[in-house]
Amino acid sequence: MFIATTDNMIWQFLIPHINDLTAKGAHVDCFCNKTGFWFDELKNKFNLNMIEMPFRRSPFRMNNLNGYKKLKKYQKLNNYDLVYCQQPVGGMLGRLIGKNFNIPVIYIVHGFFFFKGNCFCKNLIFRSAEKFLSKYTDVLITMTKEDYLAIKNWKVRYKYYIHGIGFDNSKYNQSSFDKNNLKKKLNLSENDKVVVTVAEFIKRKNYPTMLKCFAQLHHMLPNTKYLICGTGKYFKKIKSYAKKLGLEDSVTFLGYQKDINKILQISDIMLLLSKQEGLTMSIMEAMHYGLPVVTSDVRGNRDLIDDNKGGRVVHIKDVNMQAQALYSILTNKSLQIEMGKYNKNKVKDYDISVVKEELNQIYNQVDL
Numbered sequence: 001m002f003i004a005t006t007d008n009m010i011w012q013f014l015i016p017h018i019n020d021l022t023a024k025g026a027h028v029d030c031f032c033n034k035t036g037f038w039f040d041e042l043k044n045k046f047n048l049n050m051i052e053m054p055f056r057r058s059p060f061r062m063n064n065l066n067g068y069k070k071l072k073k074y075q076k077l078n079n080y081d082l083v084y085c086q087q088p089v090g091g092m093l094g095r096l097i098g099k100n101f102n103i104p105v106i107y108i109v110h111g112f113f114f115f116k117g118n119c120f121c122k123n124l125i126f127r128s129a130e131k132f133l134s135k136y137t138d139v140l141i142t143m144t145k146e147d148y149l150a151i152k153n154w155k156v157r158y159k160y161y162i163h164g165i166g167f168d169n170s171k172y173n174q175s176s177f178d179k180n181n182l183k184k185k186l187n188l189s190e191n192d193k194v195v196v197t198v199a200e201f202i203k204r205k206n207y208p209t210m211l212k213c214f215a216q217l218h219h220m221l222p223n224t225k226y227l228i229c230g231t232g233k234y235f236k237k238i239k240s241y242a243k244k245l246g247l248e249d250s251v252t253f254l255g256y257q258k259d260i261n262k263i264l265q266i267s268d269i270m271l272l273l274s275k276q277e278g279l280t281m282s283i284m285e286a287m288h289y290g291l292p293v294v295t296s297d298v299r300g301n302r303d304l305i306d307d308n309k310g311g312r313v314v315h316i317k318d319v320n321m322q323a324q325a326l327y328s329i330l331t332n333k334s335l336q337i338e339m340g341k342y343n344k345n346k347v348k349d350y351d352i353s354v355v356k357e358e359l360n361q362i363y364n365q366v367d368l
Contacts, residue, residue, distance in 0.1 A: 001080040003071070003094040004032045005055045005087040009110075011038035012281060013165040014086065015046055016352055017359065021084070024363075029078065031071065032090070059089050059113075059129075068093050075101050082106065082368065088113050088126075092133060099136040104368040106139040108165070109147050111278030115299050116146060117316070118276070139366055141359075143279050146299040158366050162359065164279040166352035172261045172288055179266050186227065186252055188266070193224045193330045196267035196291075198260060198282035201232025204275045206296070208241060209319065213273065215245045216323035221330060226251040226271075229263060264289040268336065269329055273316060277301050279350070287347035290340035294325045304350075310343040 002018060004010050010018070010032055021028050030048050032039070033055040043050040053070060054063040074080075075097055083105045085094025091107045098105035113126035131154060134140060139158045142148040148161040180190075188194060195214060199205040214226045228251065235253070242251045257263055260282075264270075270286035270293045277300035284304065286293055293311035295301040307313040312325035329336050348354075 001071070001075065001078075001083045001094070001097065002028050002030045003083065003085040003090040003097075004030070005057055005089040006035050007032045007039040007042060007050075008035055009087055010048070011042055013110075015042070015048070016166060016168060016356070018048060020356060020359075026082075028084075029074070029080075031074070055089055055093070057087075057089060059092060064089055064093065068096060071097050072100065075103075084108075086110060092129070095133045095136045098138075104138040105136060106141070106368075107137050108141045108143070109278075110143065110165070111276070111300060112147055112150065114150075115276055117298060138368055139362065141362065144299050144303050146303075158362070160358075160362055162362075163354055164284075164350045166355035167281070167284045167288070167347060167350045168352040169288055169347075172285060177262060177265075182262060183266055186225075186254075186266075188225055189223075191223050193221060193269075194227060194267040195224060195269055195271050195326065195330075196227045196229070196263060196286070197271050198229045198257075198263075198285065199272060199274070200230050201234040201238055203234070204277075205230075205232075206273045206275050206316065207234070207238045209316070209322075210271055210273050211238070211242050211245055211247065211251070212319050213271065213322040213326070214251065215247060216319060217326045217330075218247070218250055220323065220327050224250065224330065227254060227263060227267065228252065229254045229257045229260060231256045260285060261289070264291060267291060269294065269311075269326060271322075271326065272296070272301065273314070273322060274298060274301065275316060279303060284347050284350055287343035290337075290344045292329050292336055292339035292343065294322060294329070304346075306342070306346070310339050310346060 018028050031051045031053050034052045042048045053067045055067045056063045083094045083098045085091045086108050095105050114123040134154045134156050137156055140156045141160045141162055143162055143164045151159055218224050239253055270291050273296040277298055279300045283293055293305050295305050296316040297313045302313050305311045305313055314322045314325050
């Protein structure tokens with residue numbers, strides 16, 4: 001029983017790991033919420049056994065109780081030998097199934113709901129919940145240093161740290177294409193400096209701060225343009241805010257991009273000022289293409305970007321610091337190249353082959 005809260009999580013990160021489990025002789029059924037085109041692609045293009053569930057990202061939604069009841073029915077019907085769960089809600093429901101049916105559970109933490117910088121009450125609630133559920137977790141796997149330190153003293157049978165869920169660089173080819181033609185289509189001139197963000201339009205991605213940061217940068221460096229890739233519930237609201245800041249001519253909203261590799265190859269630097277993250281795939285994509293990154297000092301982001309080496313790690317509320325960080329890199333070509341090379345080398349530590357080997361070592365060590 002392979003549980004994730006959303007289909008997008010499986011589509012982005014988990015296909016190679018499900019295929020590995022299948023190659024080892026396991027029958028894998030995937031349970032998740034259908035949030036977009038990903039569900040049908042997973043089923044029809046990747047031939048995964050997909051079962052739609054009414055999960056929601058918030059643990060307080062009643063849909064999750066209905067999801068738990070459906071999981072119980074499937075467990076009684078199919079008698080699964082192992083629960084393999086991801087994301088906070090998927091992890092919560094998966095471990096309750098494990099407890100209820102007395103079957104082993106592997107839980108991979110992409111990012112706890114409690115973290116440094118979050119409010120005290122929320123951290124207290126979510127930390128207590130995770131610590132309680134850890135009693136019903138046979139293998140607990142984290143992928144950021146902050147999360148691993150948080151569980152170090154918990155009484156879990158097996159606990160591990162791995163380098164993310166795996167960056168599959170084979171997806172991101174650097175085949176030749178007409179960069180100038182793409183720039184023309186996006187109204188970019190040869191002298192423009194291009195800032196890029198790849199992120200969903202949700203509150204924790206902190207788009208208002210990124211737009212204010214870019215507005216300040218654009219005042220200092222008028223030949224900068226900002227490409228934003230992504231969709232989400234706050235798309236219209238953020239686009240309206242950009243207009244309010246007078247950025248209509250310098251910010252381009254590109255929506256969801258399947259060929260993000262081309263956008264990254266015509267960009268000079270990535271900006272991501274999230275309030276909360278696990279290990280961000282978009283940052284790893286930028287690192288792969290040799291871009292420096294200016295990012296917020298939060299869990300996950302600071303694991304990937306070494307301050308003053310691969311970019312700048314900045315305070316989430318200090319717009320002046322953020323804009324100055326972008327300006328200092330964009331006006332120093334040799335520094336930009338040096339940081340890009342550093343990132344291109346560092347992201348190799350998070351390669352899918354590295355993570356697969358780490359997981360295989362875990363499978364060989366644990367006794368479930």
